Amino acid sequence: MNESLIEVVQGRNNPMIDPSLHIWGWEIPVYLFLGGVVAGMLVLSAALALRDRDGPRSKALQTAPLLALGLLSVGMAALFLDLEHKAYVWRFYLAFKAASPMSWGSWILLLVYPAGIMMGFGMLDSDRRAALLDSRFVRGLHLRSLVMCILGRADAARRGALWAGIIAGSALGLYTGILLGTMVSMPLWNTAVLGPLFLTSGVSTGAAVLLLLPLSTGERHVVARWDMAAIFVEIVLIVVMLIGFATGGHASHVAFSQLVDGPSASAFWALVVVAGLAAPFTLEAIEVRRSLKPLALTPILVLIGGLSLRWILVIAGQASSWANIP
Amino acid sequence: MKEKTDKRYAMVVDTRLCVACKACVLACKAENRVPYGFNRDWLVEVTTGRFPDLALENRSERCNHCSNPPCVHACPTGASHVNEGGAVLVTHHKCTGCKACIAACPYGARYVHPDGYVDKCTFCLHRVRDGREPACVEICPTGTLHFGDLSDPDSDVSILLRTRKYKVLHPETGCEPNVYFLE
């Protein structure tokens, strides 16, 4: 750059676009976060179930898939609240657009529910099944025979249901990252790292939710190790992403500066990198090595980090938009 | 129904001539009933240099009706689509207002209409179909704006792009825009 200065008069001034793009508020990061959590919970609980074929399973783990579906519904509610033309929400399901991650997502969401139910029902022990069949919900809506039928199918294809959960969960986790990653308009999002980063973060936050449940000690150990691995991968991915931005073209520099000295930079480093990744990684490492009684703080930090990651990337990503680069 | 057409509509903006009067913006607003406070087209005035060695570029900007439109790719319902001559349009009754297209557009060309759907420049296709120019082109007192069909080598726009130096905005994004700025 030489000494010349640039003065820009931008006459557009459209709401939500100018002076800095901000079309997506709290709803989208909350949804992306919950989507990731749900993906992680499904994948991890299915993996645990596959791993301990006959071993004892904690009651907490048995209900995890159904809990995940509950969280997903909260996320979808947030997504719905974000729609500006709500009466036309059904339009998502009159089309499948191969090039649109959002279209993939809307169909994936539909697939996550049956997969989650199949795998969740399959993981229930007989006590829980009885309780389910006896619940006011099932009785009140006369769903008993339907639930019996699903339980039968789930048992018949237990491993299949678990794999379906893993596939649906992975799809969910990946697409939330790809959704942002395909936006060529946002230098901060437009990186191939974002999909894997969101998936890994999903695994980690999903693990964190599991760790907050009363898992058995064995399960806890496995989940904690996976979480550590996920956090480690996340750190690597973030480093890769930052190097990519730092060494890229003009747009990448815009993205880089968002994370280094933009308005969200300090939050990114404090909440995502330190509180959300470094701190829980260290804590978990100490817990595992010293076999200490696990702290609830560790998974909570992971969750804060995961939510912050989405939140900051959604806000800072919009701020990096080409739309505001003259 | 698939619109079968070989046309490729484009706009050529001669920045040398533009005085940034904004007649194009207001003509568009009147023609298309663009809601108060929203703009389908707009002016960007860029001054570079230091007093007294300065350069000024006035650009009348709008949707680029890209050949590789990220908004259309991002749209989950098909509301954003490629219409006649490559014009990128939004079918209001298919739009959920998810704003993925707005996020996808590197040009900030779209906005959420107060009625909820996403709205943008249509290249005045309703006029173009009748053989008229877009409202902004028609009103422009400076001759800055040219509209036409790039598949016709004798069209105004084709000739201008053959004979003059030009640029498009943010070519790095690979959207292949169809609004060209003459230097």
Place this chain on the structure above:
Amino acid sequence: MTRLNRRQFIQIGGAAAGGLAAGVGLSTKWYGLDPDEVADPGTDGDRVVPSFCEMCFWKCGILAHVKNGRVTKITGNPAHPLSRGHLCPRGTGGIGLLYDPDRLKRPLIRRNRGQMQEFEEVSWDAALDLVAEKMLKIREKYGPEAMALYSHGYGGSWFKHLLHAYGSDNIAAPSYAQCRGPREVAFHLTFGRMVGSPENTDMENSRVITLIGSHLGENMHNTQVQDFTRAIERGAGLIVVDPRYSTAAGKARYWLPIKPGTDLALLLAWMNVIIGEGLYDHDYVEKYAFGFDRLKEHVRDRTPEWAFTRTSIPPETIVETARFMAGGRPASLIHPGRHTTWYGDDTQRLRAIAILNALLGSWGRKGGLTLPSKVKLPKYPYTKYPGQSKNPPDMPKGTVYPLANEILSQGLCMASIPGTAAYDLKAWLVYGTNLIASLPDPDATRKALQALDFVAVVDVLPTEITGWADVVLPEATYLERCDEVHTPAYKEPFLAVRQPVVEPMYDSKPGWWIAKELAHRVGLDDYFPWKDSVEYAMYRVKHGGFDCEELKRTGVARGKHVPVFIDDGLEPVFDTPSGKIELYSQTLEKAGFDPMPEYTPPDEPPDGHFRLLYGRSPVHSFSRTTNNRFLCQVVSTNEVWVNAQAAREMGLRNGDMVRLINQDGVVSEPLALKATQRIRPDCVYMVHGFGHNSRLLKFAYKRGASDSRLMTRYKVDPIMGGTGMNVNFVRVEKAA
């Protein structure tokens, strides 16, 4: 990806997108059941009425689209020579005036309510009766000339006619002494002919255009800007002299950021080079000019070096630009400008511009200045006006502006303060002129208003001046009335009609009706024998040999083409004492002024002060359109341009809210600071017309700042009485 040349790239891009569109789009088209329709916003009119615009005073031809009784949009009339199918932003914005919710809706009369005064809505009869009663009383007590008319805008013709019939010729508009006056006088002195409006320039054919402070493009007169950009398109070179890097400067080959107030030094130096190097048009000067040898002698020592110390323009730039402009002659135009009341020596500056044009041989030449003609329509046969026995009192006692060729508006204003002039004015009729914003020194204007017996205002909007009226008469907008036929002098003579597009809204009435009703009430029926303005206009059109029905359909008719250039065989006539182009003005000599322009240095700004310069936005006409919500969607306020370095030294940043304080301590409303490289460090600039303090202008009220309020001083041009207004200095302070 392999490198393709650009032409191929487009084609391949197109084909690829087509394929993609098919692949991605098919899934939602449901094979025709769920089609994507191209929505028509439905703004094409059921009726399209041709007329001409009044958003500024250029009068472009428009087509007004009417759907279900509402005007949906206004576009340019392709048949009209001034619009050629295009409009400026204000032309499109006529709908914002027509549907302005703040419009004057019913006649108002000032009433005393205890300590307070307020307006009462009354019937037209009551309002008109009161105005008529006052008119009669004033004529009886003081004579008819005690009533003055301020009129700006084409609808004013009816009121001018009324006042002449009533017996007063004291009619003025700020467009003369606050705007075009010096130019008209200077060109008349030089060429025996005024520039007029539209200006008689032929820019579209110019090879070189020199603008002295004219910010064409920001000053958005449609045809003129069309010709200007056409010239650029054809490769004309621009020289722009402006302390500010205007839009036009942004297109210039040479931008000369001159020290404000020193243009005359530059112009003299250019003459020095052009004469000294023999670059002028010898034959033309020989044949048509008077006093060349004296001019040559006069500018001999006005060297580029001499000018450099005054203008800050480097001598080599002056020489280079002089050669450049001479290289384009005779298609080399020094633009006469329009708003020319700057420093009080304006007639002399404009004389220098006229002389330079003469040296380049551009007067009467293609690419220079045209000798336009107009369509001649017969006048409506009226009884002769009684005529005014006394001279207009527009020159206060002890002053004389011998070459003023129109009445001075600020002079009439002064004459309203008792004892100031030969006789006192007692009543004003104000048509479409917001005098508070358009005359300098608004305090003096208020003082005059206080002294008057009676003030009636005819306007569309509740501008500041309406607040000083005893009676306010709400006029219909230009889209709701028929006015006088437009037959300007132009290179292609034509006539155009203004036709009512829709019925007048609220209880507003067209000007012709108001004038006719007043005439009836003061016994002047003889002067308004026609039924309505359409009948009047069609009388003139028909007796001029034009087809009325055709004209109503098209809005415009062309006159016979006549040559407007010397090159086309036109023999020019110079209405000057010598019958030639007066480089040396005998008229000025006789009146005791410099017969050839002489440079006078401007006052220097006091310490810490900047010279206040003002100009226009392409979206607004003075203070008339700043309440127009449609237009304000793109420009809703003004800002003050300050040199970035100067701003930094004051500790101010771009976007800061600041106030301007002038040399007399007058403080402006707050406005945003634009810290920019685009202006010299010794002056600041703002767009005129903002900072309304009429609460009834609900949108414009307190939006931006008013430059007029800061113009407590002005320098009067001794030759013709124009008020130079670029003589105020301000400092910039952060608004609390």
